[in-house]
Amino acid sequence: MLGGGLIVESAGTWGHEGAPMEANAETVLTDFGxxxxxxxxxxxxxxxxxxxDLVLTATRDHRAQVISMGHSAGLRTFTLKEFTRLVNAIDPATLPPLEDGVVTRARALVRAAAALRGWLLAPTVEADEVYDPYGAPLPFFRSIGDEIHQALDPVVTALTGVPARM
Structure with a gap:
C-alpha cells in the first residue's frame, strides 16, 4: 500500500516466475532507499x-502485449516514459483536489493522460522506451535506475502535490 490506498505491484510479460531479483537490480534499489x-x-x-487502474510498462512492445490481453487495457496502459510525458502536459489544477484522496486523483490523472495520447507525440520512437538492463553490468543498471527515477518524479508530484526531488 502506498499513499493512502494506492497498491503498486510488479509483474513481467514473460518468464522469471518465482525468480529472485537480479543482484545489480537489488544494488540499485538499495541505492535509492x-x-x-x-x-x-x-x-x-x-x-x-x-x-x-494503470499499467505501466518499460517498452512499447510490453505495452502491446498488455493490450493484446484484452480487458479494455488500452486506455490505462502506457510505457512509463509515455505516461510521464503526458502527465507533464496536464495542469494539476484540472485534477481533483488532494483532499479527495490520492486514488481519485490517480484515476483522473490516468483519464487525462489517455485523452492526451495521440495529441502529444513522442519526439522519437525511442523516447518512450526504458531498456531492460537484464544481464548488464552495474553502471548500466544505475543509468536505467536514474531514468526510472526521473520518470517517476513528475508522476509522484502530480499525485501528491509535493515535488518528489528536493
Whole structure:
C-alpha cells in the first residue's frame, strides 16, 4: 500500500516466475532507499490487468502485449516514459483536489493522460522506451535506475502535490 490506498505491484510479460531479483537490480534499489527483500518475480496475468487502474510498462512492445490481453487495457496502459510525458502536459489544477484522496486523483490523472495520447507525440520512437538492463553490468543498471527515477518524479508530484526531488 502506498499513499493512502494506492497498491503498486510488479509483474513481467514473460518468464522469471518465482525468480529472485537480479543482484545489480537489488544494488540499485538499495541505492535509492528501497528494500528489495522478499521480492520474487511473477508473470503478468489477466487478473492483474483486470484489477489495475494503470499499467505501466518499460517498452512499447510490453505495452502491446498488455493490450493484446484484452480487458479494455488500452486506455490505462502506457510505457512509463509515455505516461510521464503526458502527465507533464496536464495542469494539476484540472485534477481533483488532494483532499479527495490520492486514488481519485490517480484515476483522473490516468483519464487525462489517455485523452492526451495521440495529441502529444513522442519526439522519437525511442523516447518512450526504458531498456531492460537484464544481464548488464552495474553502471548500466544505475543509468536505467536514474531514468526510472526521473520518470517517476513528475508522476509522484502530480499525485501528491509535493515535488518528489528536493
Amino acid at each position: 528501497a528494500d528489495p527483500a522478499g521480492f520474487t518475480g511473477r508473470e503478468l496475468l489477466d487478473e492483474h490487468v483486470i484489477r489495475a
